[in-house]
Amino acid sequence: MTDIAVRVDNVSKSFRMYHERNQTLKATIMRGRRSVHEDFWALDDVSFDVPAGSTFGLIGSNGSGKSTLLKCLANIYQPNKGKISHFGSMAAMLEVGSGFHSELSGRDNIYLNGSILGMSKKEVDRKYDEIVDFSGVEAFIDQPVKNYSSGMYVRLGFAVAINVDPDILVVDEVLAVGDADFQAKCMQKFEDFKTAGKTVILVTHDMGTVSKMCDNVAWLSHGKLLEVGAAEPTIKAYLDTVAPGASE
Amino acid sequence: MNYLKEMLSSRELLANLTLREIRGKYKRTIFGQLWSLANPLALMLIYTIVFAFILRVEPEPGDPSGLDVFAVWLLCALLPWTFFANVVTSGANSLIANAGLIQKVSFSRIVLPLSLVGSSIYNWLFEMAVLLIVLTIIGGFVLPWLPLLVVIMFLLAVFAAGIALMLSIANVYFRDTQWFLGIILQMWLYLTPIIYPSSLITTQSEAHGGLLGTDVTIEFVYNLNPMVHFVEVFRNLLYDNRWPDLTEWLICAVWAVVSLFVGIIIFRSNEKKLAEAL
Numbered sequence: 001m002t003d004i005a006v007r008v009d010n011v012s013k014s015f016r017m018y019h020e021r022n023q024t025l026k027a028t029i030m031r032g033r034r035s036v037h038e039d040f041w042a043l044d045d046v047s048f049d050v051p052a053g054s055t056f057g058l059i060g061s062n063g064s065g066k067s068t069l070l071k072c073l074a075n076i077y078q079p080n081k082g083k084i085s086h087f088g089s090m091a092a093m094l095e096v097g098s099g100f101h102s103e104l105s106g107r108d109n110i111y112l113n114g115s116i117l118g119m120s121k122k123e124v125d126r127k128y129d130e131i132v133d134f135s136g137v138e139a140f141i142d143q144p145v146k147n148y149s150s151g152m153y154v155r156l157g158f159a160v161a162i163n164v165d166p167d168i169l170v171v172d173e174v175l176a177v178g179d180a181d182f183q184a185k186c187m188q189k190f191e192d193f194k195t196a197g198k199t200v201i202l203v204t205h206d207m208g209t210v211s212k213m214c215d216n217v218a219w220l221s222h223g224k225l226l227e228v229g230a231a232e233p234t235i236k237a238y239l240d241t242v243a244p245g246a247s248e
Numbered sequence: 249m250n251y252l253k254e255m256l257s258s259r260e261l262l263a264n265l266t267l268r269e270i271r272g273k274y275k276r277t278i279f280g281q282l283w284s285l286a287n288p289l290a291l292m293l294i295y296t297i298v299f300a301f302i303l304r305v306e307p308e309p310g311d312p313s314g315l316d317v318f319a320v321w322l323l324c325a326l327l328p329w330t331f332f333a334n335v336v337t338s339g340a341n342s343l344i345a346n347a348g349l350i351q352k353v354s355f356s357r358i359v360l361p362l363s364l365v366g367s368s369i370y371n372w373l374f375e376m377a378v379l380l381i382v383l384t385i386i387g388g389f390v391l392p393w394l395p396l397l398v399v400i401m402f403l404l405a406v407f408a409a410g411i412a413l414m415l416s417i418a419n420v421y422f423r424d425t426q427w428f429l430g431i432i433l434q435m436w437l438y439l440t441p442i443i444y445p446s447s448l449i450t451t452q453s454e455a456h457g458g459l460l461g462t463d464v465t466i467e468f469v470y471n472l473n474p475m476v477h478f479v480e481v482f483r484n485l486l487y488d489n490r491w492p493d494l495t496e497w498l499i500c501a502v503w504a505v506v507s508l509f510v511g512i513i514i515f516r517s518n519e520k521k522l523a524e525a526l
Contacts, residue, residue: 015524026424075354076523095352101268103275108268115264116353 003052004087005168005199006073011082013043013068042068043079044223050168050216052087055190055200057214057231059207059238065223066203070094073170073201088167088199091117095172097157102146106137106156109145113160127163134185135159155182162189169193171202187213211235251516258356265359266366273367284371285378288330292319295326295443307445313388313489320386323379324486325442325479328401331372332408332475333433338364339412340419340426347526357519358512361416365409376401383486393485400481400497403504407474410507413515420518420525440475474503 016037043065050056058066071077072084074092099116100109110131114124124131132138135156137148145153190213193200204210210217211231218228219238227234274280299305300318309316339361343350346360376397383390390397419425441449453467470476477499484492518525 071351071523076351078520092354095348098352099346099349101272103272104268108271112264112268115261116349116355118261118355120260 004049005052005054006050006084006086006090006201008046008048008050008069008073009083009085011043011046011069011072011079011084012041013065013072013077013079014039014041016040041223043072045082046220046223046225047082048218048225048228050199050201052199053194053197054215055194055202055213057210057217058201058203058220059205059210059217059235060220060226061242063222064220066220067172068223069220070170070172070201070203086168090168090170091161091164091166092170093158093161093172094170095157096154096161100145100153100157103144105143106132106141106145106148109156110160113157114164117161117164119164127165131156131159131163134162134189136182151179151182158186162186166198168199168201171200173204207235207239251512254356255358258359261355262359262362262366265363266370269363269367270370281371281374284374288323288327288375291326291330292323295322299443305444305448308447310388310488311490313487315383315386315388315487317386320379320382321483321487322443323382324483325440327372327375327379328404328478328482329437329440329442329475331368331375332404332478333437334371335365335368335405335408336411336415336433337426337429338368339409340415340429342412343416343420343522344423344526350526351523357522358413358515361412361515362409365405365412368408369405372401379486388487389489390486393489396491397482397485400478400485400500403500404478406504407478407500407507410504410509410511413508413511417514417518420522436473436475439470439473440479442479446470446476446480474499477503 017040018037046065046069058069060066068077070092071094072079073086073090074094075090076092076094097109097113099113101112104112110128111121111124115121119127132141135152135158137152137156140148140152145156148156190200200213202209202213214231216229217231217234219226219234227237274283277283279286296319299322305318307318307321310321315321342361342364343357350357350360380390415425415429437443449470450467453465453470456466458465459469477496481492481496481500484490484496
């Protein structure tokens with residue numbers, strides 16, 4: 001595979017840390033337009049390519065910039081510098097059940113959530129049975145989702161999101177949902193994804209998942225890219241810094 | 249042009265979010281959609297008692313319709329006003345209320361304030377339908393004016409949408425906006441000839457002449473308020489049953505276009521930064 005699905009090109013992202021922020025009109029008027037802040041670079045000149053058809057993992061300790069990078073990939077944040085280009089349609093799953101309305105039924109919420117995630121009504125119609133089937137909440141599909149257990153809620157959200165069926169799927173730590181049975185189903189779904197030649201980019205702290213699923217891994221630390229390459233050696237290098245000898 | 253295309257492609261999302269607002273709003277209430285009438289009716293009752301009964305405001309009878317009922321005369325302007333106030337207030341809060349969604353999903357953000365315009369339109373249509381029935385019962389002849397009524401309703405919705413877009417962004421950066429807005433809308437209501445006829449302003453204006461030794465009269469300043477013109481057109485069509493001045497139409501149209509244009513420009517230049525700013 002030499003095709004590239006996503007190219008991250010010298011991407012930097014900074015956030016302003018406000019010491020005194022003009023969040024009220026009074027503050028703005030009193031202090032003029034100035035607000036006191038310094039820049040915090042959450043991502044510093046990160047570049048890598050994600051090969052098409054592979055599963056790509058982002059690893060690193062808390063605060064290393066994984067989620068920021070994911071949000072840049074998902075087109076939620078705009079990088080200050082650099083460019084992210086993707087070849088093929090892209091969907092992000094940073095949270096499941098975004099935009100669910102608790103008073104509406106599961107059925108209504110499938111359509112609502114589907115359209116928030118960019119599916120047309122026709123597409124949802126077509127995938128409706130599959131979504132309901134995957135979520136395993138058929139019996140309660142006409143009940144308002146506020147009556148769902150948290151597991152059912154998350155499963156329904158996940159079922160909609162996974163059925164968006166993009167070429168490139170960006171996933172945050174949402175795999176840890178549902179019971180063992182459902183997790184196995186999710187894993188199977190990701191396998192299917194891969195067989196279909198789709199690309200998955202995921203963030204997780206569970207090294208087991210990473211080594212099981214990912215072909216390539218990028219290791220971030222304090223906003224900088226330390227290593228990118230085949231999964232096993234990169235994971236090993238990362239674990240060695242966290243707890244030397246632990247990966248043995 | 250690209251932006252227009254993007255908006256067009258998210259019209260299905262807009263429809264779904266509007267439906268979410270409509271369906272979710274009166275869910276689990278006994279009276280359901282009737283609640284949409286409760287607020288204007290309560291206001292009507294209060295204003296009728298205070299202004300028609302105690303303070304004795306006497307608007308001219310409808311010309312040529314001959315209608316002479318204060319409560320109905322009031323509603324003809326009050327319903328458009330409450331619609332406007334609803335759109336502006338809920339629109340201003342729309343981005344903050346959906347902060348979670350904005351930070352987790354990438355979609356055309358403009359549908360959030362616009363979906364509230366949509367759900368308010370739905371409620372407003374319901375209220376206006378009731379008003380039309382009442383008008384017909386008491387002897388108004390509104391049916392021929394319906395097409396024009398639709399036009400002015402559209403213009404007011406566009407005007408309100410533009411303001412809502414501007415305020416939704418302002419509210420993200422300055423949370424004071426929503427509190428200011430409550431006060432401003434209250435003042436704005438009294439600066440618009442809704443509970444008193446605009447002829448009272450003309451009288452006062454003529455009595456005082458130019459302000460501070462200039463040619464600028466009270467009436468001139470008063471007419472800078474766009475809602476004055478919208479209300480005038482609504483009353484002409486609904487209560488008087490006559491063709492409003494062409495200038496009034498033009499003023500309303502210009503305000504609507506300018507408001508939407510500025511609203512979209514402000515929204516567009518800020519929407520990419522929303523996820524961080526919230």
